[in-house]
Amino acid sequence: MNFENSREFAQGLDLQDELRQYRSEFIFPKVKGKEVIYFTGNSLGLQPKRAKAYVDEVMNDWAELAVEGHFFADKPWWDYHERFCQPLSEIVGAKPSEVAVMNTLTINLHLLMVSFYRPTAKKYKIICEEKAFPSDQYMFQSQVKFHGYEPSDAIVEIKRREGEHNIRLEDVLAKIDEVGDELALVLIGGVNYYTGQVFDMKTITAAGHKYGAYVGWDLAHAAGNIELKLNEWGVDFAAWCSYKYMNSGPGNASGIFVHEQHHQDSELNRFAGWYGHNKERRFLMEPTFDPVHGANGWQVSNLPVLSMAPYLASVEMFAEVGMAKLIKKRNLITAYLEFILNEIDKEIESAQFEIITPSNQEERACQLSVYLHGQGKELFHYLMEEGVIVDWREPNVIRLAPVPLYSSFEDMYDFGQILKEGILSKVYDKAGNY
Structure with a gap:
């Protein structure tokens, strides 16, 4: 044009x-x-007018039903999160069983790293991009220290070439080959927050898997913004915030993806909590953890329904469009x-x-x-x-x-x-x- x-x-x-x-x-x-002319939806999306009605619905149910709102609200609170599975799966290119909504972004990345960063004496390095968002950098540093490694050794940054602003795909692939069998995890922002560069997630995921590494993605700037095919690409895990392009409100609930191939892997560690427990038996208060099949099995705590309400308003708008x-x-x-x-x-x-x-x-x-x-x-x-x-x-x-x-x-x-x-x-x- x-x-x-x-x-x-x-x-x-x-x-x-x-x-x-x-x-x-x-x-x-x-x-x-x-x-205003609003250019900061990559930081905090504008408020959808319909969000207030969704929040008011929860507030009214709380006022009128109190604890009974868990089961007798029009949208019962105990399974409120399940309403996200279908629309979110379409946004991120997943199966409904592979997505869940819980916590906030960095917390979810930490929880997912419990499962997918499993370092050994010979296989312990993490590849990330240079100038990743600071929260990711702090997360990497604390995780490798927790496992007894030095960040300067265990964290490998893919750098931009001198005089260039963006990272070349061939340099990502070369770095994966260079680290080789020492590589435990590739975890990169799908869209770089600073430059707006979109990474070739399909190719990078395949390259990491070639060395037996897990590959995850921080999709804070990607979810609701770019085409994603997480299941098809074989991505092991991903997480995203909801308050940027998905307009759910400041600091709001995060989404996660866990590929179906991991859903029944009993060897994967996870930090368990009662909302990840077998849904049909959750209120029996059993002593042994029996995870929900699918990404919802990574949930830990009771649902923040008031936070989820404006997010649900937004994902239903995405489903319309x-x-x-x-x-x-x-x-x-x-x-x-x-x-x-x-x-x-x-x-x-x-x-x-x-x-x-x-x-x-x-x-x-x-x-x-x-x-x-x-x-x-x-x-x-x-x-x-x-x-x-x-x-x-x-x-x-x-x-x-x-x-x-x-x-x-x-x-x-x-x-x-x-x-x-x-x-x-x-x-x-x-x-x-x-």
Whole structure:
């Protein structure tokens, strides 16, 4: 498609957008009396209007039924989590028995590592990507120390080549070959939080399995954003948060995936709890753990139903839309944003943008990370003051995530005009001050 940097063109794209009605399903904050242009769905998604009704339903059941809500609410609390299995399986490319909702992301990764990081004297190394999200880095360090290894030896980072912003697939595969039989686990973010790079999960998973390693994925920036085929790819395990692209609310419940091949493996360790126990016998309070068959057998504690309620509202919206339509719009709106940025870069000599997210559509999703060579943090503050909600990452990167459920093409055009005005109206010194 030949794009144009004009309001009329952007409005035309919006008229053709088959998801345009979903924008009205979300609540937008306002700045200076206008709805914001929201680019931080990769950090916290907007609130769906229907979420309140789902939370109110639980609150009303609690008020009217108290403890009996576990069994006699319209959506009984004791099996509330089971309502996620089908819609989440379609989002992540799994069987319903392979997904569960519980806890929060890093807690779930720790719990999954109990099962899938099983180091021995000769097979103990973990491969991860350089500049993984800090929570993952801390998790790796604490896990290997817990098992008696030194992080500097046991954790192997795949690095970017000098002068490059993204990690090459061939370097990932070469590092797996280099570590070889010492490799116990590959655990990488499916979408890198900083650059927005999407990794080839199918190829990397197969490469790790070649050496008898388990392969897992942190899908915080991937779930609800990219096409996933976790079962087909043979991924051993994965976990994701729900508050980014799936709009469940701040710090909300996490999802997990455990491949069906592991469901009856009695050799796998796990930290057990009563909600992972045989559902039909759970309330008999038996002394010996008998896990639920499937990913729900990794549950530990009673369900945080109030947290799950807005998540259920969101996944049911995803079920209405389907990932194929979301990905179709995602590709088009991200390409249009890229076009707008490049047009401004050509128009303004001092702009000096560099989009560090891969240009190949197969290696990116919603997010474009923009390195501001000629600007400082003051430009970020200007955008925020003008109602463009973006994300700043040191040393000089603005992350932009146009979420297909609620972002419009006209938003992309308006952002470009505000960005252009912000650059032209300010005189920056070399330190980025004005």
